[in-house]
Amino acid sequence: MKELKIDVTLSTEKKQKPSFDNLEFGKSFTDHMFVWNYTEGKGWHDARIIPYQPITLDPAATVFHYGQTVFEGLKAYLTKDEQILLFRPDENMKRFNRSNDRLCMPELDEEGALSALKQLIQIDREWIPSGEGTSLYIRPFMIATEAFLGVHPANSYQFMIILSPVGAYYKEGINPVKIAVESEYVRAVAGGTGNAKTAGNYAASLKASEIASENGYSQVLWLDGRENQYIEEVGSMNVFFKINGEVITPELNGSILEGITRKSIIELLNYMNIPVVERRISIHEIEQAYRDGVLEEAFGTGTAAVISPIGEFLWKNEKMAVNNGEIGPLSQKLYDTLTGIQNGTKEDPFGWSVQI
CATH class of the missing domain: 3.30.470.10 (Aminotransferase class 4, branched-chain amino acid transferase, N-terminal domain)
Incomplete structure (x- = not known):
């Protein structure tokens, strides 16, 4: 260079x-x-x-x-x-x-x-x-x-x-956070600026986040701006769900930010031979997975928090606990592996780390 x-x-x-x-x-x-x-x-x-x-x-x-x-x-x-x-x-x-x-x-x-x-x-x-x-x-x-x-x-x-x-972005650190599903406000819509990292996106998120915080929740789970049912992001992070052994993350659709940690987690899961798919997923599917007992883990990913496990969702006044409110084994493994690569304590088979 x-x-x-x-x-x-x-x-x-x-x-x-x-x-x-x-x-x-x-x-x-x-x-x-x-x-x-x-x-x-x-x-x-x-x-x-x-x-x-x-x-x-x-x-x-x-x-x-x-x-x-x-x-x-x-x-x-x-x-x-x-x-x-x-x-x-x-x-x-x-x-x-x-x-x-x-x-x-x-x-x-x-x-x-x-x-x-x-x-x-x-x-x-x-x-x-x-x-x-x-x-x-x-x-x-x-x-x-x-x-x-x-x-x-x-x-x-x-x-x-x-x-x-x-230090840690959330005061909870790597401990699971509680998330409120937002049904009134939207973060972004396809064709807008949701896939750009621009200040207005974050200003638009503050009202819903403030309401969630007042009710004891760390962040909000954003739904799409058209049908108000498909999951997009969690707070300022991308989001992943482990359902019946498969990891699912919302596909990029023009309103979701293409996270670098998101990309790295997908590549890491593929490397670990853990099934991972990018597709549309609705809050109703999450609710059904919870009722069926197959919603195994959920976590957000981003530069600031790296991985933030989700221990509870609030959706239409119903609380849905994930993994008994505890960090799941996959979330812990991904966090340990990715942070280990980042701080040089684990092998980096991908060549992601750049030494100054």
């Missing part, structure tokens, strides 16, 4: 690091950030690593009014021998550009962005925690910066990367 030429300005005032033994997700940020400008007709320019600082934008910047923004999420892990590993970062950059295309934003130089990411992590490597379940969360994002009020794509943008040492 060709290394991107970057101007580096190091911070003269280092931040106080949080306790790595008690990390909250997304609350602390490292000493530096990466910034890269794009101007129509000029392309990408002025790549720089600078001290972490606020962004100054014109009040008329397009991102504020018309929502042209996309982001990604990935992690860096510190191995026992203090090597730094990334997990499938090329897949994140490919998805970033798919999101850019949907939002009419400029194509990112994927190799340049990965080069910048690696250089930034090396500068702030002392921020990478090494405890079990911890990592350095990496947030690349792009915003439209042109100042104008008019509904058309901007002609200037900024791509940035910030870093955050993190």
Whole structure:
């Protein structure tokens, strides 16, 4: 990979690091950030690593009014021998550009962005925690910066990367979470922006998530926006069900985000010779599987939580317990295997890990 030429300005005032033994997700940020400008007709320019600082934008910047923004999420892990590993970062950059295309934003130089990411992590490597379940969360994002009020794509943008040492995404950790099935609000519809990683999708999910939280549930299970019966995602994660020995995950349909952890789990299940299919699956099928006693496990997958087992669904005032509310053996095995590959404690037969 060709290394991107970057101007580096190091911070003269280092931040106080949080306790790595008690990390909250997304609350602390490292000493530096990466910034890269794009101007129509000029392309990408002025790549720089600078001290972490606020962004100054014109009040008329397009991102504020018309929502042209996309982001990604990935992690860096510190191995026992203090090597730094990334997990499938090329897949994140490919998805970033798919999101850019949907939002009419400029194509990112994927190799340049990965080069910048690696250089930034090396500068702030002392921020990478090494405890079990911890990592350095990496947030690349792009915003439209042109100042104008008019509904058309901007002609200037900024791509940035910030870093955050993190622990578990859910306070439950790897313990099963309770999920409420959402029957009123929808996250996205086919033809919309559900398969792009853009901020508006997450803003649209907040109301239902807030109601679920008030009722003691960690997240919501989203149904499709047309028939309101087919399962799409759980919270901000993809979702899997183990029913009568077979693992089922909703097929990609234009409104479901193509998760990198989702893709990895499918490949891992195939490698383990465990039956896995991608197809439409309705909440009624889940309900029937529960009544028949064959709903064996359910779990969400995503970069932040990796795997989050589901211990209970609330559907039309009925509580459906999964595996007696305990983590299932397959969920545990997949979590242990995938996190082991990510942190370098298990063999990586797929070549997913990238050493910095």
